Amino acid sequence: MVRVASETLNSRVPEGPVDQIWDKHRFNMKLVNPANKRKFSVIVVGTGLAGGSAAASLAELGYEVKSFCFQDSPRRAHSIAAQGGINAAKNYPNDGDSIWRLFYDTVKGGDYRAREANVYRLAQVSNSIIDQCVAQGVPFAREYGGTLANRSFGGAQVSRTFYSRGQTGQQLLLGAYQAMMRQVQLGKVQMYARREMLELIVVEGVARGIIVRNLVTGQLETHTADAVVMCTGGYGNVYYLSTNAKGCNVTAAWRCHKQGAYFANPCYTQIHPTCIPVSGDYQSKLTLMSESLRNDGRVWVPKNAGDSRTPAEIPDEDRDYYLERRYPSFGNLVPRDVASRAAKERCDAGFGVGDTNLAVYLDFRDAIKRDGEDAIRKKYGNLFHMYHKITAEDPYKVPMRIFPAVHYTMGGLWVDYHLMSNLPGLFVLGEANFSDHGANRLGASALMQGLSDGYFVLPYTIGDHLATSQLPTVPEDHPACVAALQSAKGRIDQLLSVQGTRTVDSFHRNLGQIMWDNCGMARDKAGLESAVGQIQELREQFWKNVRVLGNGESFNQSLEKAGRVADFLEFGELLAKDALHREESCGGHFREEHQTDEGEAKRNDEAFNYVAAWEYHGVGEESTLHKEPLSFDNVPPATRSYK
């Protein structure tokens, strides 16, 4: 039985009509006097869209900012790989969009498991994000007359996605990075690259600093501040194979969790429908093909299982365009969770294509016939190029073969309306928090959320915390700092002292397989229970038999990986247990036991209309479940239908 806390969590969402509360709340929050801002210091961990935009904006306001990333440069954070675009409710195409519609689509797309007030605020500030990025010189696609261009994305019937070819994340990130580097030049941001956060420092219940490892020298460093902002991304790499960068990890978030921050909805993971299929057991990561391709590509499998003809030889009457068949009104542009499960359903039923039969076709034949190859090249050239590089097949001539892959994680550290965790002084932004996407994220909404949090939410809410808290100076030799440093050092020593026979990667692959098989696109009780046992066993094996060579006082990539995998081995268990406890299907969390006759996800609003935030009590110990009840006063829950 899950241990449930008696008190529900307070989200600090102000009372009032959803479209007015942010404006009113901005007035009600306390301000820090302009002259006093320089007296406050803020640590920002991570330099992706959320971290970069937060560091830049806080420094512009006058705060003293310390920014950290594990990469060799802040410009390399994984936001850079986002391809398709960023949503906003500008309604430039005059096709019926509005803030309310973006809000509605996002709440519905999240399968009614997001917090309405946060989503409304996100939709509200979405337009300012576009303005800000344009002003920074982000080269968004334009119409011939010079105005901004839009395209469509899944889960919406309006064109509200702004884009820079297939490199939108790159351009937005460079915009935020440049804004931050400007503040470095002005002396308001101190940049610490190649630093990995290993511990959170908590003083009298308030987050006041971090311990980082300098990845070049191996030195542990203590950094204290008046607030700590985590912008450390998602935990998709718990599956080993995902579209995440190799370095993406849960360590920073997990360290906060172990210090008392609640972890919310870890079972909400997004499996993206259009990725290049696995080719062999050496595979190190999976590559996404942007959702924007579904604007022009049609998804199909042969009608006859085992049809061995080449795709070009299969005439239309022998093709099953299964998304168009099942979901006539959204067709190929159904949301990601729906598209992924439909692909799995076809492959499980024996209709998959390619060497492994674990793929479906994404075909541009008709679009090329309609618009010409040049038009398609202009829209998707770099994606087609990337596909060609990886598979040695030319997608202008033969359909792409695609299969779902782990892509994004909606769960994350629990935060209130201020984006502050239950640990005062600890703010969590972007993919690292849980707040805006519910159980499924719509395409082009991650970039929107990261930048919303960093440019337009945190700069207001952090002021309220700093203005209303007692924040005595924390010297580096404070007992809490010393204890955190010892804990980080102890863990490194422990990893180095095992001296076993198995490589870190082999454990990581093993964990990934357990997660994918049992906590992937479809889950059931037996599988999840088995996963919990297997993870515990693997974790035990890891600490007995992992081999980490070299030492802690130097550049040591094996040691870096070992620390991250050790944390994934603890975190994976929580993910599986969260999935086990949530006896319903919603968004990316699909429990086999809970589906409609047509195989669609079946929510249980009576019993599970809440955020599940877990409190840590020790490795392998049962966590306590804290519930934040959700209410949908503006977008009444309905069965999501894209038919």
Added chain:
Amino acid sequence: MSSELINLTLRVWRQSGPDSPGQFDNYQLNGVSTHMSFLEMLDVLNEQLIESGQESVAFDHDCREGICGTCSLMINGQAHGPDTATTTCQLHMRRFNDGDTVTIEPWRATAFPIVKDLVVDRSAFDRIISSGGYVSVNTGNAPDGNAIPVAGSQQEVAMDAAACIGCGACVAACKNASAMLFVSAKVSQLAILPQGQQERSERVVSMVSQMDDEGFGSCTNTSECEAACPAEISVSNIARLNREYLRASLCGRD
């Protein structure tokens, strides 16, 4: 596509730290699937090294889809290997033949000191961006997105320059270790767009000055940088940089 297995001899630069001497070590690697990416091949090498009790080869990598600019490597003397418009992480082993010897080195440039093995320090690029590679607009100051029209054709040229991934291949490929292609890409993007006009002169002067301070070499127009660039940044940006620099020098920083 069927996969073949090939055997390779790898000559890998090993260097334990910035001030230690380095040397090439040879490793025999058998049964490499031609479907593997180049970095997956190195993963396999590292697994074997660790299993035999040797420290793995350090190399930089992250996204493994050609966009983050983290991966580097001189492969048989070519930055990012033999393919055009391709980063090392996108290079696949089908490009190599059974029995090949493959020489793998780090980027070599005074301004990119070696950290370990194949890993170098490219923070000089960050300092160049810091010196002026931005539009000075604080959060909240922006007018409506469509208040700043940009002709579609102009936007395309800016985007071509903005596509730079900051990997440093241009520097590694250049016999002078010049960073002109990198610097010119950012200068061009912002000089072409209306948003960049206010700081146009100041930007180019500051960025060039920082580039020189970092110890990068001069440009002698051999265009090796363009040939090596995985993001296909054109040397026409260098011509634009020179024009921008001349313009700023003649017209002053107005």
